[in-house]
Amino acid sequence: MEAVITLLTLAETAERLRKSEAQLRWMIHKKTAPKSAIIGGRRMFRLADVNTWIDAQFEKESA
Secondary structure, eight states: OOOOOOEEEHHHHHHHTTOOHHHHHHHHHTTOSOOOEEETTEEEEEHHHHHHHHHHHHHHHHO
16 A cells, blocks of 8 residues: 655645745755755655654754
């Protein structure tokens, strides 16, 4: 059985992170954003990677 991978667009990811799309694009440029890939000509994020990135931010702050 295949695992279901949930993909998010740049807009959906920005909303989830409470950022504007421009802020998220800047984070991508600075390499501080969650992992992403160009799929079918669109920047896409895996939901699991976004959640892992959020968890890592909390770990950094509480260390």
